Amino acid sequence: MKARPVEGLDPAAPLRPNAARIALTRLDELRALAEGALEPGAATAQHEMRIAAKRLRYVLEIFAPCLGPEAERARDAAKALQGGLGEIHDCDTMLPRAEGIESLQMLLQTRRELHYRSFRELWQAQAQSGVWSVLQETCRDLDTTMDP
Amino acid sequence: MARAREVPGFDCDEPFAHAAARVVSVRAAEIFDYSDGVLDLEDVEPVHDMRIATRRLRAALEVFEPCFPRKRHRKALKRVKALADALGERRDRDVAIAFLEEVAEGVASNDRAALTKTIERLREEQRAANEALAPAVAPKRLKKLRRRLDKLVKAAEA
Numbered sequence: 240m241k242a243r244p245v246e247g248l249d250p251a252a253p254l255r256p257n258a259a260r261i262a263l264t265r266l267d268e269l270r271a272l273a274e275g276a277l278e279p280g281a282a283t284a285q286h287e288m289r290i291a292a293k294r295l296r297y298v299l300e301i302f303a304p305c306l307g308p309e310a311e312r313a314r315d316a317a318k319a320l321q322g323g324l325g326e327i328h329d330c331d332t333m334l335p336r337a338e339g340i341e342s343l344q345m346l347l348q349t350r351r352e353l354h355y356r357s358f359r360e361l362w363q364a365q366a367q368s369g370v371w372s373v374l375q376e377t378c379r380d381l382d383t384t385m386d387p
Numbered sequence: 388m389a390r391a392r393e394v395p396g397f398d399c400d401e402p403f404a405h406a407a408a409r410v411v412s413v414r415a416a417e418i419f420d421y422s423d424g425v426l427d428l429e430d431v432e433p434v435h436d437m438r439i440a441t442r443r444l445r446a447a448l449e450v451f452e453p454c455f456p457r458k459r460h461r462k463a464l465k466r467v468k469a470l471a472d473a474l475g476e477r478r479d480r481d482v483a484i485a486f487l488e489e490v491a492e493g494v495a496s497n498d499r500a501a502l503t504k505t506i507e508r509l510r511e512e513q514r515a516a517n518e519a520l521a522p523a524v525a526p527k528r529l530k531k532l533r534r535r536l537d538k539l540v541k542a543a544e545a
Contacts, residue, residue: 251403333486
């Protein structure tokens with residue numbers, strides 16, 4: 240999955256508004272993928288959301304000092320999300336190898352279901368905590384100093 | 388897991404391109420520092436650490452893309468991606484083997500022989516992935532990559 244291009248970045252402008260614009264794009268990308276990934280068996284959508292969480296996490300790892308404490312909270316949330324979706328992905332990549340090993344297949348399917356439920360609860364808890372909406376507001380405020 | 392190093396002089400009010408030079412310089416140094424012992428099949432941590440360092444460098448190169456000369460950036464990113472892929476092929480097998488060994492107890496006794504075979508197959512793939520990784524982490528190849536990344540950093544500083 241290719242990352243969505245970030246429009247209007249300016250190498251000569253200060254780092255902070257550029258960072259806000261990048262983080263905002265990566266956050267939008269993550270949120271847009273959530274609906275599909277919340278379908279229990281949507282392996283591809285869950286994989287794509289994991290990649291989006293990873294991208295946002297790395298962006299926030301670099302830019303958190305410029306975006307405030309909200310960005311640090313969001314970075315930790317993105318890392319947790321990436322980890323949870325990673326557990327699901329590990330089961331999905333392992334399942335073809337379990338072909339013909341019935342008890343292993345059952346074990347992987349059970350694990351997948353548990354990890355999926357944990358992911359869904361984590362996403363809901365993160366949305367309720369406001370971690371994403373606060374990051375969005377912060378980045379929008381900081382981005383206003385640059386041209387559209 | 389290897390923690391990302393602090394970037395000295397990182398300043399949110401300095402030009403985006405100057406920050407690009409600082410961040411890429413530190414992240415590039417990290418991958419070379421973590422290259423020791425990556426081909427050791429008995430110890431899975433070095434390959435994991437180098438892979439994470441490579442991911443961080445790749446993320447930095449992608450994030451700061453507009454700050455670098457386009458052609459030079461594209462070539463550097465391509466080399467970093469190739470390194471990340473080679474490390475990933477090895478790491479995926481390390482993870483799969485560890486996972487199957489961990490769950491082996493929960494597998495029915497009549498499935499144990501098949502599970503052992505699957506792990507053996509994975510070990511063969513792990514060795515093959517390691518052989519494919521060897522040229523990518525050879526000192527000469529890494530030095531070349533380092534020179535390429537140094538030039539990129541200089542261009543962003545200019």
